[in-house]
Amino acid sequence: MAYSEKVIDHYNNPKNVGTLDKSKKNVGTGLVGAPECGDVMRLQIEVDDATGMITDAKFKTFGCGSAIASSSLATEWLKGKTVDQAVQIDNMDLVEELNLPPVKIHCSVLAEDAIKSAINDYRKKNGLVELVFEEKIH
Amino acid sequence: MLKLPIYLDNNATTPMDPRVLEAMIPFFTEHFGNAASRNHPFGWEAEEAVDYAREQVAKLVGADPKEIIFTSGATEGDNLGIKGVFEMYSSKGNHIITCTTEHKAVLDTCKHIERSGGEVTYLEVKADGLIDLKELEAAIKPTTILIAIMYANNEIGVIQPVKEIGAIAKKHGVLFFSDAVQAVGKVPVDVTKDGIDIMAFTAHKMYGPKGIGALYVRRKNPRVKVTAQMDGGGHERGMRSGTLNVPGIVGFGKACELARLEMADDAARLSKLRDKLETALVQLEETYVNGNRDHRLPHVTNISFKYVEGEGLLMGFNKHIALSSGSACTSASLEPSYVLKALGLGDDLAHSSLRFGLGRFTTEEQIDYTIKAVGDTVIKLREMSPLWEMFKEGVDIDKIEWAHH
Numbered sequence: 001m002a003y004s005e006k007v008i009d010h011y012n013n014p015k016n017v018g019t020l021d022k023s024k025k026n027v028g029t030g031l032v033g034a035p036e037c038g039d040v041m042r043l044q045i046e047v048d049d050a051t052g053m054i055t056d057a058k059f060k061t062f063g064c065g066s067a068i069a070s071s072s073l074a075t076e077w078l079k080g081k082t083v084d085q086a087v088q089i090d091n092m093d094l095v096e097e098l099n100l101p102p103v104k105i106h107c108s109v110l111a112e113d114a115i116k117s118a119i120n121d122y123r124k125k126n127g128l129v130e131l132v133f134e135e136k137i138h
Numbered sequence: 139m140l141k142l143p144i145y146l147d148n149n150a151t152t153p154m155d156p157r158v159l160e161a162m163i164p165f166f167t168e169h170f171g172n173a174a175s176r177n178h179p180f181g182w183e184a185e186e187a188v189d190y191a192r193e194q195v196a197k198l199v200g201a202d203p204k205e206i207i208f209t210s211g212a213t214e215g216d217n218l219g220i221k222g223v224f225e226m227y228s229s230k231g232n233h234i235i236t237c238t239t240e241h242k243a244v245l246d247t248c249k250h251i252e253r254s255g256g257e258v259t260y261l262e263v264k265a266d267g268l269i270d271l272k273e274l275e276a277a278i279k280p281t282t283i284l285i286a287i288m289y290a291n292n293e294i295g296v297i298q299p300v301k302e303i304g305a306i307a308k309k310h311g312v313l314f315f316s317d318a319v320q321a322v323g324k325v326p327v328d329v330t331k332d333g334i335d336i337m338a339f340t341a342h343k344m345y346g347p348k349g350i351g352a353l354y355v356r357r358k359n360p361r362v363k364v365t366a367q368m369d370g371g372g373h374e375r376g377m378r379s380g381t382l383n384v385p386g387i388v389g390f391g392k393a394c395e396l397a398r399l400e401m402a403d404d405a406a407r408l409s410k411l412r413d414k415l416e417t418a419l420v421q422l423e424e425t426y427v428n429g430n431r432d433h434r435l436p437h438v439t440n441i442s443f444k445y446v447e448g449e450g451l452l453m454g455f456n457k458h459i460a461l462s463s464g465s466a467c468t469s470a471s472l473e474p475s476y477v478l479k480a481l482g483l484g485d486d487l488a489h490s491s492l493r494f495g496l497g498r499f500t501t502e503e504q505i506d507y508t509i510k511a512v513g514d515t516v517i518k519l520r521e522m523s524p525l526w527e528m529f530k531e532g533v534d535i536d537k538i539e540w541a542h543h
Binding site: 041061063067095 | 445446447448449454473524526535
């Protein structure tokens with residue numbers, strides 16, 4: 001199976017690889033997937049408390065090229081969005097942007113899960129109620 | 139000079155040797171006859187070519203030419219060998235012994251047999267990929283008619299103790315079938331010395347054409363018969379009907395002859411290159427060779443690069459290097475290699491594996507390039523891997539409660 005140009009580009013030049021200080025109150029961390037399934041994504045957001053704006057986002061991913069590209073693209077999209085806007089990111093947007101084939105849709109679902117998990121971690125740390133999301137079929 | 143792209147997937151298929159192609163060409167146009175046409179020169183020359191090729195094939199595996207049944211390949215050979223024995227010897231018993239790391243063509247054939255009223259024992263393999271001979275012997279019962287154990291494994295290259303298996307089979311009066319696809323032409327295979335009664339192999343894994351293979355069926359001590367799985371003109375001593383693929387057979391014969399003459403040199407050269415590759419790559423931290431390293435094909439190594447996912451790893455160099463991964467990220471099940479799991483590898487290590495299969499046309503420059511490309515990509519992806527970061531921080535990844543999906 002051939003990868004799309006965009007997946008290859010993110011794989012070769014991943015954006016925002018790295019680690020934020022998870023002990024900080026305004027950093028939310030999402031760790032999703034499992035080594036046994038061949039994908040683990042860790043996605044982190046740093047939020048400006050005053051504006052609710054995501055000022056930084058970082059990822060590290062163990063997985064195939066599509067998983068790496070999905071998380072790289074997700075961090076790009078997160079930066080500059082408010083937390084409320086970030087919640088709206090849908091996995092199908094990632095699928096469309098990266099031209100992921102059907103067998104790779106789970107990579108985008110995982111990235112969406114990682115975003116939501118990072119947001120909830122941030123909310124929990126800041127005394128907010130965790131959001132409840134409908135489970136997607138993986 | 140470095141030749142790109144580099145093909146290191148020779149367990150999947152091999153390129154055809156130009157000498158094989160050369161031998162085949164006249165049999166497409168000039169000598170196109172049907173080998174079964176007994177009444178004219180077109181048929182005679184085709185038959186003569188088939189007879190000659192049959193000798194070349196037989197000679198490579200220490201068989202008599204009459205014991206070679208041409209098939210379309212090893213999947214057909216596996217089906218014909220196993221189902222053919224099951225049907226032919228049904229009055230004697232219905233039990234077959236095989237092992238969990240066999241090729242799907244054997245495993246799925248065995249499943250079919252179970253659905254047809256047969257009984258199959260699937261032996262586990264040890265951590266090095268080899269079967270336990272004591273377990274094999276203990277699994278034999280009065281209804282056992284066949285032991286089906288592969289010669290060499292397609293994913294990890296380990297060579298089963300074939301002679302010992304053959305001896306156990308003989309001692310108990312059970313037939314021994316071996317899928318020898320990966321071994322024939324690569325290491326010395328001798329059906330008599332190895333005690334094999336039925337053996338499937340194929341041309342395209344040994345620099346011959348695709349679509350042609352053979353089933354060896356022993357004619358004496360004991361005389362073995364298999365029930366045909368296709369009805370028709372009764373070709374190949376009634377065991378495999380269908381007009382013979384003369385150009386394919388000619389090419390298969392030539393490939394066998396070349397293998398017989400060049401095997402020792404090829405193996406010596408390739409094992410040196412394989413060892414160079416393996417030695418260099420295991421210098422990387424947390425890198426492991428899968429399967430027994432002493433009883434192994436000379437041109438294969440299977441390596442797990444922990445904390446890096448195999449398919450993601452391949453992507454780092456698959457423009458220039460063709461390799462296979464034990465990961466199955468593209469399959470709907472997300473299940474990694476069942477062979478590696480049978481060795482007791484965790485799913486994470488199975489997902490992190492690559493199979494390197496060298497071949498007759500692999501050069502040292504290509505191996506040097508591969509060492510660097512794979513090493514660089516592993517390092518790059520580990521920098522990107524959350525699991526590597528946890529490992530480096532001393533977090534026990536097995537203790538984390540992962541959300542399985």
